[in-house]
Amino acid sequence: xxxNDVVWHSGAINRSRWERRxxxxxxxxxxxxxxxxxxxxxxxxxxxxxxxxxxRTCILDGDNLRHGLCADLGFSDEARHENIRRAxxxxxxxxxxxxxxxxxxxxxxxxxRQQVRALVPAGGFFEIYCKCPIEVCEQRDVKGLFWRxxxxxxxHFTGISAPYEEPVAPALTLRTDQHGIHESAExxxxxxxxxxxxxxxxxxxx
Amino acid sequence: xxxNDVVWHSGAINRSRWERRxxxxxxxxxxxxxxxxxxxxxxxxxxxxxxxxxxRTCILDGDNLRHGLCADLGFSDEARHENIRRAxxxxxxxxxxxxxxxxxxxxxxxxxRQQVRALVPAGGFFEIYCKCPIEVCEQRDVKGLFWRxxxxxxxHFTGISAPYEEPVAPALTLRTDQHGIHESAExxxxxxxxxxxxxxxxxxxx
Numbered sequence: 001x002x003x004n005d006v007v008w009h010s011g012a013i014n015r016s017r018w019e020r021r022x023x024x025x026x027x028x029x030x031x032x033x034x035x036x037x038x039x040x041x042x043x044x045x046x047x048x049x050x051x052x053x054x055x056r057t058c059i060l061d062g063d064n065l066r067h068g069l070c071a072d073l074g075f076s077d078e079a080r081h082e083n084i085r086r087a088x089x090x091x092x093x094x095x096x097x098x099x100x101x102x103x104x105x106x107x108x109x110x111x112x113r114q115q116v117r118a119l120v121p122a123g124g125f126f127e128i129y130c131k132c133p134i135e136v137c138e139q140r141d142v143k144g145l146f147w148r149x150x151x152x153x154x155x156h157f158t159g160i161s162a163p164y165e166e167p168v169a170p171a172l173t174l175r176t177d178q179h180g181i182h183e184s185a186e187x188x189x190x191x192x193x194x195x196x197x198x199x200x201x202x203x204x205x206x
Numbered sequence: 207x208x209x210n211d212v213v214w215h216s217g218a219i220n221r222s223r224w225e226r227r228x229x230x231x232x233x234x235x236x237x238x239x240x241x242x243x244x245x246x247x248x249x250x251x252x253x254x255x256x257x258x259x260x261x262r263t264c265i266l267d268g269d270n271l272r273h274g275l276c277a278d279l280g281f282s283d284e285a286r287h288e289n290i291r292r293a294x295x296x297x298x299x300x301x302x303x304x305x306x307x308x309x310x311x312x313x314x315x316x317x318x319r320q321q322v323r324a325l326v327p328a329g330g331f332f333e334i335y336c337k338c339p340i341e342v343c344e345q346r347d348v349k350g351l352f353w354r355x356x357x358x359x360x361x362h363f364t365g366i367s368a369p370y371e372e373p374v375a376p377a378l379t380l381r382t383d384q385h386g387i388h389e390s391a392e393x394x395x396x397x398x399x400x401x402x403x404x405x406x407x408x409x410x411x412x
Contacts, residue, residue: 013257013265021257051219051227058303059219068325069295072288082278089275090296097264099303119274 018098022056025197026095028088028120029188031104032113032167033130034159035145036137038176038184039104042130045185047102055198058094060087062105075156081112088116095120100197108164126195128188129170134159136177171195224304228262231403232301234294234326235394237310238319238373239336240365241351242343244382244390245310248336251391253308261404264300266293268311281362287318294322301326306403314370332401334394335376340365342383377401 019025029046031039040061047057062083066073070086073079084107091101107113117125137159138146149157156162167173172191174184192198225231235252237245246267253263268289272279276292279285290313297307313319323331343365344352355363362368373379378397380390398404 013253013263017257047219051223057219058299060299068298069292086275086292090299092274093264093266093296094300097305 013097015096015098018096022098024055024098024100024199025124026056026098026100027124027126027192027197028091028095028101028103028116029126029128029192030091030107030113030116031102031128031130032107032170033176034132034134034137034164035106035157036140036142037130037132038181039106039130041181042128042174042176042184042188043102043104045181046188049185049189050100050198053198055100056098057100057102060091060094060101060103060105062087062107065090075162077109077162080108084109084112084116088112088119091116092119095124100192106158106164108158108162110165110168113167123195126171126191126197127167127169129167129173130176131166131173132175132177219303221302221304224302228304230261230304230306230405231330232262232304232306233330233332233398233401233403234297234301234307234309234322235332235334235398236297236313236319236322237308237334237336238313238376239382240338240340240343240370241312241363242346242348243336243338244387245312245336247387248334248380248382248390248394249308249310251387252394255391255395256306256404259404261306262304263306263308266297266300266307266309266311268293268313271296281368283315283368286314290315290318290322294318294325297322298325301330306398312364312370314364314368316371316374319373329401332377332397332403333373333375335373335379336382337372337379338381338383 015026031043033039043059047059050057065087070083073083084105087103087105091103094101113127141147145154148154149160158164172187174187176184221232237249239245249265253265256263271293276289279289290311293309293311297309300307319333347353351360354360355366364370378393380393382390
């Protein structure tokens with residue numbers, strides 16, 4: 001078998017049908033930033049709000065995926081590329097069934113993030129930069145990783161021994177050291193409202 | 207970074223909350239069988255029926271995943287193990303948000319299929335064996351692959367130059383050469399009803 005022997009099957013129910021069923025569009029909301037910048041916390045806070053309003057969501061979390069789909073990957077640049085490639089492909093599968101994906105990944109490389117953007121239709125990818133000075137992330141150090149990284153016990157640690165490329169043109173930059181979780185979550189929701197993702201059919205026809 | 211440096215984040219909305227929202231349980235319905243045995247066609251037919259009745263579903267198709275998430279994998283035994291491992295992990299992510307996954311994969315190895323079963327709670331995995339004599343699959347040969355495999359142009363072709371291990375204890379065995387698509391789809395739906403997956407809250411409280 002070769003790759004070009006593989007035939008594509010178009011499923012019975014496409015994205016548009018799921019979006020009509022759900023009453024909103026699907027999209028990838030991609031939270032990027034240093035470890036400890038609040039990506040996962042923010043993604044969960046946004047999901048809680050969206051769920052409460054009846055939206056279909058799912059969380060893809062970098063740490064969680066590394067326990068499953070990406071358990072075979074390390075933290076070299078190459079492994080990080082593959083990690084984000086897989087995360088993007090999975091996010092696309094959720095978008096295909098009308099779901100708003102809240103993805104929280106350090107995703108240090110601009111090119112990887114742009115590759116995910118290219119997987120979904122234009123306007124379906126929102127990059128949220130959780131911007132927080134590394135000193136603040138290090139003070140929080142919820143996982144104790146900075147402490148160990150400073151002592152050389154953790155290799156390839158983003159911001160210390162591995163690079164982080166800031167987003168070039170994010171949909172939103174949130175200073176998570178200056179604003180609380182409530183305010184940040186509301187900013188994301190407002191951005192999604194403004195972009196039309198959360199529009200329900202009755203609002204479209206009104 | 208090492209694997210055991212990775213902390214698990216529990217998302218805001220768990221499977222039970224999604225199941226309550228959806229009004230049915232989530233599960234993996236796993237179609238296995240030779241190329242040409244009708245797995246994808248049957249998965250789509252089942253999805254069309256479930257969608258029509260308001261259930262939340264998604265299709266994971268072996269051929270489609272090989273254009274995306276598994277585009278880096280070939281068809282050696284090792285690559286097939288990894289293909290099914292990833293498919294299983296993705297299926298689990300959908301189950302976590304309350305969705306009924308209709309997965310169509312040749313998945314020739316019993317061990318791989320059991321590994322997927324182990325990813326979800328007991329009673330959440332249904333193995334459907336699409337049983338069809340290879341002669342019939344070959345007569346259909348919708349993708350022209352048997353023709354080429356017989357001429358040695360396709361390596362590692364399941365049933366010809368690669369093994370297929372029949373399911374030991376499938377939830378359902380469908381002779382797709384003897385029964386039409388409508389009948390087969392109804393058998394799957396009936397099995398899901400009997401197993402309680404499709405039960406809606408009002409039926410549970412009745």
